[in-house]
Amino acid sequence: MSLYTITGAQLAFGHVALLDHADFSLEAGERVGLIGRNGAGKSSLLKIVADLTKPDDGLVTRQQSLTTVYVPQEPEFDTDMSVFDAVAAGLTDARALLDEYDTVAHALAETPEGAEHDALLARMNTLQSSLDATDAWSWRTRVSTTLAQIGLDGEARVGALSGGMQKRVALARALVVQPDVLLLDEPTNHLDFDGIRWLEELLISQRAGLLFITHDRAFLDRVATRIVELDRGRLLSYPGNFSAYQTRKAQQLEVERIENEKADKLLAQEEVWIRKGVEARRTRSVGRIARLVQMRNERAERRNSLGNVKLDVGQGEKSGKIVAELTDVSKGYGARTVIDHFSATVMRGDKIGFIGPNGAGKTTLLKLILGELTPDEGKVRIGTNLQVAYFDQMRAQLDLDKSLGDTISPGSEWVEVNGTKKHVMSYLGDFLFAPERARSPVKSLSGGERNRLLLARLFARPANVLVLDEPTNDLDIPTLELLEELLTDYDGTVLLVSHDRAFLDNVATSVIASEDEGKWREYVGGFTDWQIQRERSLKLAQSEAPKEPAKDVAAKDSGAGRNAQRSVKLSFKEQRELESLPQQIAALEAEQKTIGAELEDGSIFAKDAQEGTRLTERYAAIDDELLVALERWEELEAKRK
Structure with a gap:
């Protein structure tokens, strides 16, 4: 039986039907990724499931005693609270039962036998049953265990935490309840790469039914067992992860x-x-x-498919061949060094992604490259004829009281992009804003719509250097894919800070990554290339850790020249390994195909949720094993040649 079911749901906002006779169900153990265009009604559906709002029409059924917890996109806390108290707030009902139990127990001790005594005794028995059922007696232990699991300091003050750590507090507050259904709205916002990986592992290990909204395609691929798309008022279900969708x-x-x-x-x-x-x-x-x-x-x-955003960036004059040259640059704040003797050259046309945990110094490094900060040591040479356009993740450039039209083109009804004049309403239409909204204030827009407006403003101005700080937050997937295409074809230079792994893979030609303690290093390729190169470097460093005696090393070096020709040939063991790899790869692909067929219709989760979860995890693990096997095969083939 489904944990939760909606049948024939209808929900309208003005004249737009967000839900048009939509059906949805959630099975135990399922992890459902909810996707759709900005403004399609995803958050509204999540709130219906959370019982925070009701559909205009339709039937909603849920299992009896179902515990549902909703974590909004921007959780709110009392900033003076300790982390322990903030997480314990998730158990408010259980603690209220305990307080009432104590009150009744004291009253019972002071009440002589009679009708009132019997009533108190009956209430006490009822409370005890409720406390036993919810395991409320050990609420402090539950909070401490959850804090340890999520890696939080219970004594820390919530207001002193970063956005990413506050997101962890919100998740801890939800998980301490041990819900049957967990609802998450954009759970990866404010998390860095390590935080996202941690969250993926945490959600995969949970037994609760999961419904989440995200535009992070790599996260959807890793976590989701089913994709549900809200498209023109209908809910369409696709078994498997985002790639299968x-x-x-x-x-x-x-x-x-x-x-x-x-x-x-x-x-x-x-x-x-x-x-x-x-x-x-x-x-x-x-x-x-x-x-x-x-x-x-x-x-x-017929409700036709909503058109896509039409992106075109205003190309400025060409910058100099060298955009910036950093030589032995260092920068610190107080006793902490965030950039330690870093050297790099940024050339015209480079598309560089900046990778590092929150607070590592990505913004500082960006400002050094653009000449906005002076280094403590070293030299920065800035190129000529730079026209820089910024995309700010905090959307500080937007005046909330201004209209959309004035935001794009203050004091004029026309905007010029690449030498072509366009009416501001037509230009806003390219970014999916209806003409009647041109005079609406910015504060009336959703987060995703504000990001779209900021992109519209950014691309209306000629530039040869684009600085994009978290441009993917709140953007829907079709707009993300179009932005990727535009940046790939863009002739200028792109400096990109993003925690969207797929976006970095598709746009960046190189990444500059934090290596801890102020050390930064440049890698060729995108996020996945950086991961592979980094893992290889770590393995190489570990294998070389035990140093050989100096004379042995010298002896080895003296023989290297004589045996150089022999060293590239395969050993007997490697030859056998190379011969077995094609069969191993074929077997893995066949196993993955079989598992994919079992997961395809989603019925496995209804029959055996635990087996469904195991198969999903195995399907993802095969991807990793295939990658390792293919890389090893290429390595041995290259060595043989």
Whole structure:
């Protein structure tokens, strides 16, 4: 039986149907990723499941005594609270029962036998049963255990924590309740890469049914066992992770396009027939006329796919060939060094991603590259003719009281992009803002819409250096993919800070990563390339850790020249390994295909949720094993040649 079911749900905002006879269910052990365009109604659906709001119509059923916990996108805390108290706030009901139990126990001790005594005794027995059922007696132990599991200091003050650590506090407050259903709205916001990986592992290990909204495609691939898309008021379910969804969605849209083209063609033929002369009207079929009316109605009611954002960045004049050159640069704050003797050259056309935990110094390094900060040591040479445009993750550049039109083009109704004049309403339409919203204040926009507006403002100005600080927050996936395409084709230089791993992979040509204690290093490629190179470097460093005696090393070096030709050949063991790898890869691919078929329809979660979870984890593990096997095969093949 499903934990939670919605049947025929309807929800409208103004004239827009967010839910249009939508159906949804959540099984025990399922991890469902909810995706859709900004403003489609995802957060509204999450609040319906959390019982914070009701649909306009439709049937909602849930299992009896179902515990549901909702973690909003921006959790709110009393900043003076300790972390322990903030997490314990999730157990408010249990603690209230304990307080009442103590009160009743004291009253019972002071009440002589009689009707009142019996009533107090009955209430005490009821409270004891409730406390036993919810394990409320050990609430302090539960809080301490959850804090240890999530890596939080219970004595710390919430207001002193970073955004990422406050997100952990919110998750701890939810998990201490031990919910049957966990609802998360953009759980990766404010988390760095280590925090995101930690959250992935935590959610995969949970037994609760999970429904979450995120635009992080790598997170969806790792965590989700099913994707549900909110598309034009309908909820469409796709078994498997985000990669499986992309394949099926493309097929579905193609089928929908063909069916719509056929319907439109038939409608056009019928419209021609109905307008023919007297002879045709004499033989007109009543049934055929009725069908034409029905076809017209169906065409009118069809909700076409929402158009995509049209992105075009204003190209400034070319900058100098060298954008910035850093030589032995160091920068610190007080006793802490955030940049320690770092050297790099940023060339025109480079697309550089900055990787590091929150507080590592990514913004400081960016400001050094742009000449906005002076280093404590070393030299920074800034290139010529730089036209810099900023995208600020805190959206500080937006005046909340200004209209959308004035934000894009203050005091004018026209904007110029790449030498072409465009009316501001038409330009806003390219970013999916309806003409009537051009005069709305910025404060009326959602987080994703504000990000879109900031992109519209950024791209309206000519620039040859784009500085993007967390541009992907709150953007829907189609807009993300379009932004990736635009930045890939952009001729200028891009300096990018993002925790979206897929975005970094698709845009960055190199990354500059924090190596701890102020050390930074540049790697060729995107996020995945950095991970692979970093792991190899760590393994190499570990294998070289036990140093050999100096004379042995010298002896080895003296023989290196003589045996150079022999050293590139495969040993017998390596030859056997190379021969076995194709079979190993084929076996892994076959196993993954079999598991994929079992997970495809989602029924495994209804039959055996634990087995469904195990298969999902195995499916993801095979990806890692395949990558290792393929890399080893390439390595041995290259060595043989």
